[in-house]
Amino acid sequence: MNCLEFRGVAGADPRHLGADAIAHGDSCRQCAAHLRQLLAMDATILRALKVPVPPERKAGDLSPRASVVPAAVFANPRRWYALAASILGGVLVGVVLWTSGPRNALARDVLGHIAHEPEALVATRVPANSAKVQEILGKAGVRLRSDMGLVSYAMSCSFRGHDVPHLVVQTSGGPVTVLVLRDEHVKRPMKFHEGKFVGTIEPEGPGSIAVIGGSDTQVKETTARVAAALEFYPLSR
Amino acid sequence: MNAPFAGKDGETAFAQLCEGLRPDLFRFAFWLARDRDVAEDVVQEALLRAWRSRAAVEDAATARPWLLTIVRREHARLYERKRFETVQVDELVSNESPELAVAEEREVLDMRRAIFALSDDYREPLVMQVLMGCSTAEIATQLGLTQGAVLTRLFRARQRLRRDLGVTGSAEDEES
Numbered sequence: 001m002n003c004l005e006f007r008g009v010a011g012a013d014p015r016h017l018g019a020d021a022i023a024h025g026d027s028c029r030q031c032a033a034h035l036r037q038l039l040a041m042d043a044t045i046l047r048a049l050k051v052p053v054p055p056e057r058k059a060g061d062l063s064p065r066a067s068v069v070p071a072a073v074f075a076n077p078r079r080w081y082a083l084a085a086s087i088l089g090g091v092l093v094g095v096v097l098w099t100s101g102p103r104n105a106l107a108r109d110v111l112g113h114i115a116h117e118p119e120a121l122v123a124t125r126v127p128a129n130s131a132k133v134q135e136i137l138g139k140a141g142v143r144l145r146s147d148m149g150l151v152s153y154a155m156s157c158s159f160r161g162h163d164v165p166h167l168v169v170q171t172s173g174g175p176v177t178v179l180v181l182r183d184e185h186v187k188r189p190m191k192f193h194e195g196k197f198v199g200t201i202e203p204e205g206p207g208s209i210a211v212i213g214g215s216d217t218q219v220k221e222t223t224a225r226v227a228a229a230l231e232f233y234p235l236s237r
Numbered sequence: 238m239n240a241p242f243a244g245k246d247g248e249t250a251f252a253q254l255c256e257g258l259r260p261d262l263f264r265f266a267f268w269l270a271r272d273r274d275v276a277e278d279v280v281q282e283a284l285l286r287a288w289r290s291r292a293a294v295e296d297a298a299t300a301r302p303w304l305l306t307i308v309r310r311e312h313a314r315l316y317e318r319k320r321f322e323t324v325q326v327d328e329l330v331s332n333e334s335p336e337l338a339v340a341e342e343r344e345v346l347d348m349r350r351a352i353f354a355l356s357d358d359y360r361e362p363l364v365m366q367v368l369m370g371c372s373t374a375e376i377a378t379q380l381g382l383t384q385g386a387v388l389t390r391l392f393r394a395r396q397r398l399r400r401d402l403g404v405t406g407s408a409e410d411e412e413s
Contacts, residue, residue: 011395012388013366013373038395041404042367048348049368051267053260054277126282128289153289 006031014038106184106201107192110210113159113166114177125170128154136165140182141235142205148229149222160184169222176213176222180230184208205232242291242300251291254300255284261369262308268364269312271353283311302375305365309379351401359394362387 001009001024009021014035017025025032133154137143140156142165152175153168165180182205189202198219199212204227211226213219242251259280266276266283287307294300352360362380365371373391377384398404 008392009388011392013391016372037404041395041398044344044348045352045363045367045398047345048352049264049268049364051264051349053263054273126286 003028003031007034010035010038014042104190104192106181106186106210107190107199109160110179110199110201110212111197113157113179114212125150126152128152133167136167137180137230139163140165140180141233142180142182143231143233144229145231146229148226169226171213171218171222173218174214176211176218178222178226179210180204180207181210182207182232182235202227204230207232240292240295241297242294247291250297251288251300254297255287255304258301258304259284262304265305265364265369266308266312268352268360268368269309269357270315275312275315279308279312279315282315283307286311302371302379305369305371306379347402348398351398354401355394355397359390359397362390363394366391 001020003024006021006024006028010017010025010031017035025035128151130151133151134144136154136156140163148167148169150170151167152170153166155166156163157166157179158164159166159179159181160183162183164182165178167178167180168175169178170176181201184201184207186201186203186208189200191198191200193199193216197212198214198216199210200219200223201208201210202223209223209226209230211219211223213222241247242254262283263276263280266279267273270276270279283304287304294303352363355363362376365376365379366373371379373384373387376382377387380387382390
C-alpha cells in the first residue's frame, strides 16, 4: 500500500483499517500523523453530531402501562397533549361511570381498556398490516366481508379473560376504537356519553361490538360500517 | 419463530430498547432533516410504527438496524407528505442556530455547522458511520449503494469538512 492508497482508505474509515493499512501507517511517519489528525477530527465529528435530545416525557403518573410504551411517543408536545387528554378523558369517563353513571361494568371495562392503550388513540393515515388485521380477527372467529375503512391499529388484547380484537378505525373526525366482544352478550344497544367520549356496545354475531369515538356521528357511522364488514363464523374451542 | 419482543416481557424489553436508542435515533433524524421539530415527529412516528410491529422482529440483534430503517423511511415519507420547499443552507443554519450553538467549544460548533452544510449524499453516510456505528456494509445496505460508493462518499465527506474547516494537512505534512 502506498501513501495515496492509505489516505484513501483512512479518509473513508479511519477507525477500521485493514492489516495492510496498519502496516503502512507503522512505517510512514507522515501517514501516521495524517491518521492521528483524522481520528481527532472523527472525535470532533462525533461530539458535533451529539446534539441535545429533547427530554423524555414520562406518563407513569397517568397510565400503568406507560412504562412499556416507547418514551418517544410522549416526546412531542402536540402528541403528548393529545394522548394525555385521551388518557385523562378515559380515566375521567371510567371514574364517572364508576361513581355516578349507569354503573355498567362492561362499559367501564371497555373504557378502562382504552385508557390503558394510549398508543391506539393516535390519529394517523398509516394503515395497519391488512394480513395482521385478518389474523387478529380470525382468532376471534371473525372475517371481513367488506371494507370497514382505514384500520390503523390492530391488536389481540386480553379482555375479561378472552383475547379480543382491538381495532382503531380512522375517520375524518379522528380515531374510533372498536372492540370485537364475541363473548360479551348484550340484549340491546347500550350507549354511553361522558367527557369527550361517545360509545356504544351493540349486539353483533354471537356477542357484541364496542365502538368508542369522539362524536355521535363518528360512532354511528363507524358502528354501521363495522357491523356490515364483520362476519362471525363458528369457532371451535 | 423466535420473537424477542412479543408478549408482555417483550413489550418491556422493546420499551427499554427504544428508550436506550431514542437519543441517537433523534440525532440521526435531526441530521437527516436538519430540523428539530421534524426530527421529533419522525422519531415519534417511527417508534409508534416499530411498537406496532415489534412482535415481527425475530432477532433482537436486528432491532437497531431495523429501527434505523424505519426512521429513514419515516423521514422519506414525511418529506413525501409535506413536500418541503427547498431552502438554502444559510436559512437552515439560521433556523437551527440555537441548536447548532449548543456546544461547549468553538471547535465543535464549527464542526456542527460544517456537517450541517454537507450535502445529503455525504452527511447521511457520515452520520451513520460515526454516530450510529454502522459498518460500511450496513450503510451500503441502508442506502442501496455499493460498498465502494459508500467509501467514496465517506472519504469526500471528510475531505469537504477538512476543507471547510480550513484543515490543510497534518503537522508532519507541513513539516515535510
